[in-house]
Amino acid sequence: MLSDVAEQTQTMLYDSEQIVRRSNSPFNNDPVKALIDNDPAEIAKLSGTDYFTMLAATHAGSTSAEISKAAADWLAVTRHPRFNRLYTELVYQPMLEVLAYFRANGYKTIIVSGGTPGFMRSFAERAYGIPPEQVIGTTFAGTYSFDNDIALVKSDPRVMLIDDGPGKAVGIDHYIGRVPVASFGNSDGDIAMLATATNSPASRGRKRLAAIVWHTDAAREYAYDRDTSIGRLNQGLELAPRLGWTLIDMKRDWKVVFPFEK
């Protein structure tokens, strides 16, 4: 339901750092070795499946708490190279307002992210007011153990759900079990999620909102759509008018992008 510039790059930068840090990473050879240079452009060349398989391998053996702790530590000190702000500051003011508006009217707000829940949960409650159980993400299989009276679930190197593209519709089906009243995205990876809100059998005859944040503001944020490899928005621009989705032109429609501008 959220979109933010942080999501475009932060998880990738973070993830590639994790690869470097883990000596037991199985990826010490091409083509993934290039990633160890921490270059989002190189990461963007990977297929989604390769990317998430790699992610599963680097998370394997860790608990969700450990993953969240590592992410929180990283987020506490790492600044976005262009904005020189913590990534958790790079949330969109209009999205914070729409989340607050829905919550004030009795709706639950849920994040459906391509990133891992462990990462998103490390800051979602503080930054967005969204508790851990309302974060859906790309999920790896888990193994439960009970040794020395300690109950643990450790991540397995097997991808269970890629919560991106069609996987977002599957995630909504599994985790929410009903059709969202409103859904917000910013790339073609969100199309299935948006269509679930507006074009499910349960949506018929009911008012539903789907909106795409269109990155049109190179000065305050970024301007890209069809010609980017990360966060491409192409099919979504064609579907939006046909399916009645709102296109939010960031440059034209948003008085404020980031909270710190106010």
Added chain:
Amino acid sequence: MLSDVAEQTQTMLYDSEQIVRRSNSPFNNDPVKALIDNDPAEIAKLSGTDYFTMLAATHAGSTSAEISKAAADWLAVTRHPRFNRLYTELVYQPMLEVLAYFRANGYKTIIVSGGTPGFMRSFAERAYGIPPEQVIGTTFAGTYSFDNDIALVKSDPRVMLIDDGPGKAVGIDHYIGRVPVASFGNSDGDIAMLATATNSPASRGRKRLAAIVWHTDAAREYAYDRDTSIGRLNQGLELAPRLGWTLIDMKRDWKVVFPFEK
């Protein structure tokens, strides 16, 4: 978090009916053919994996809405053979009270069931006051489609998560992302869930409650523990005193079992 007599038998009876109804079931030979006689005792002989694999196959091609609709239709008319009550009436009055008590104090209540979310969600909101997004269950992979402008997720014949035994701990990790404050079970299949509440690293130094409903009342409900194949409670009886879990002796501790007794 819930336990009820309905759960012991209703999903199995329902599931075996579904097998009969679906002509495309791949299970027309031994040993699963025996199930078509709708005999819980035969179903109980299957391994958990076989049972859930069969379930995945019989659900394949259906949407969650279709599964919930079929379950709701079945539950609307089918009576428990012994109690001659609808299965949705066979909830435990003390569990309804404990759910209401937690909710009144600001807690979320969540069902972590071995059954499918499609089945549980068809009645959980009405019977327990638990909305669809707070139901975790055994989950099959899904396939998203968008044809004729209709967004659908259909079940695949592949088991994604067996939400029973250790899988309950994995389900809690994936869906909730934090450690429950209290957890209620009634069989060894709940041990991992109970241990997650009391013996996770995040539980240390905090008050946590785990309780097992012990079926000791043959007159009002059932009496069984170690010697049953469905819902066996054996290891749990040994772990409870050691780990400080409360054993709820149904016969001794519950003034009322079912709401209709009042």
